[in-house]
Amino acid sequence: MRYEGPIYRPPSEADSLLVQATVGCPHNKCSFCMTYKKGPPFRVRPVSEILEDLTEARRELGPGVHTLFFPAGDSLAMPTEELAQICAEAHKLFPHMERITVYAGVKSILKHGAEGLRRLKAAGLMRLHVGLESGHDPTLLRVKKGVTSAQQIQAGRMALEAGLELSLYVMLGLAGPDESQAHAKATAEVVNAINQAGALTLRLRTLLPKINTLLLHQINKGRFTLCTPQQTLAEAGAIIAALTGPLSLHSDHYTNHLNLAGRIPQDRDRLMGQIEAAGRLPRDAFRADFVGTQ
Numbered sequence: 001m002r003y004e005g006p007i008y009r010p011p012s013e014a015d016s017l018l019v020q021a022t023v024g025c026p027h028n029k030c031s032f033c034m035t036y037k038k039g040p041p042f043r044v045r046p047v048s049e050i051l052e053d054l055t056e057a058r059r060e061l062g063p064g065v066h067t068l069f070f071p072a073g074d075s076l077a078m079p080t081e082e083l084a085q086i087c088a089e090a091h092k093l094f095p096h097m098e099r100i101t102v103y104a105g106v107k108s109i110l111k112h113g114a115e116g117l118r119r120l121k122a123a124g125l126m127r128l129h130v131g132l133e134s135g136h137d138p139t140l141l142r143v144k145k146g147v148t149s150a151q152q153i154q155a156g157r158m159a160l161e162a163g164l165e166l167s168l169y170v171m172l173g174l175a176g177p178d179e180s181q182a183h184a185k186a187t188a189e190v191v192n193a194i195n196q197a198g199a200l201t202l203r204l205r206t207l208l209p210k211i212n213t214l215l216l217h218q219i220n221k222g223r224f225t226l227c228t229p230q231q232t233l234a235e236a237g238a239i240i241a242a243l244t245g246p247l248s249l250h251s252d253h254y255t256n257h258l259n260l261a262g263r264i265p266q267d268r269d270r271l272m273g274q275i276e277a278a279g280r281l282p283r284d285a286f287r288a289d290f291v292g293t294q
């Protein structure tokens with residue numbers, strides 16, 4: 001098995017076979033992200049190489065693989081037919097396959113279009129992990145996400161309407177204290193608008209200023225202020241209060257100040273109670289800020 005550059009996968013893909021279909025990130029500009037800033041540059045691997053790796057995995061692991069994740073920043077940036085081909089071949093090699101998933105950029109979803117997404121679903125792609133981060137346009141612009149809230153809504157709906165599962169990632173604290181509530185309100189509005197096209201999963205993350213990022217430089221220059229844990233929790237509460245659902249919510253990540261899991265709307269009151277209780281804890285009950293230490 002050959003891997004190139006950093007290999008990341010969502011916690012929910014911890015048991016999945018990882019086969020690289022693309023390298024790097026085609027956007028690579030987000031101010032909070034260090035993952036591919038030092039390379040390698042984005043490229044799509046030749047289908048022949050990807051098939052060789054899948055075949056090697058079949059030889060070494062046998063037919064019993066149930067889940068497959070294609071790691072790298074945005075493997076949906078592959079041409080539709082090439083991604084469809086490797087999905088279809090993976091299902092042939094692993095007849096018990098239950099789930100094939102990728103990280104997907106909003107622009108890549110839109111590039112495939114409704115027809116391309118249906119083609120990928122038919123070939124056996126099942127779930128897209130999409131980093132929304134925020135639905136607040138001034139924040140999206142400031143962190144150089146490269147998309148607008150309108151594009152997020154269009155892409156999210158298109159994916160759900162094509163029958164794909166959607167895991168959306170939102171980053172708490174990304175707007176700082178002054179814009180925290182605006183970020184929460186706009187993000188919930190985007191998630192609700194996408195959610196009209198079908199059920200989805202929402203995963204919360206909390207901003208950690210990482211080394212080699214523009215955002216860390218802005219913090220060090222006094223141009224961006226981090227939210228306190230209590231402000232971040234209030235932000236999570238504002239998002240959860242405004243969600244319509246139906247959706248599953250998880251905060252299964254080490255960056256978060258509080259682990260939350262439940263369904264909206266039925267678990268909303270319990271989740272809000274957990275947030276209120278955590279909000280009364282002192283600062284030293286939460287993790288350190290880890291500014292530039294990772």
Ligand code: SF4
Nearest residue numbers: 025028029030033073
């Ligand atoms: S957050 Fe995602 S889209 Fe943005 S630079 Fe990092 S890998 Fe690329």
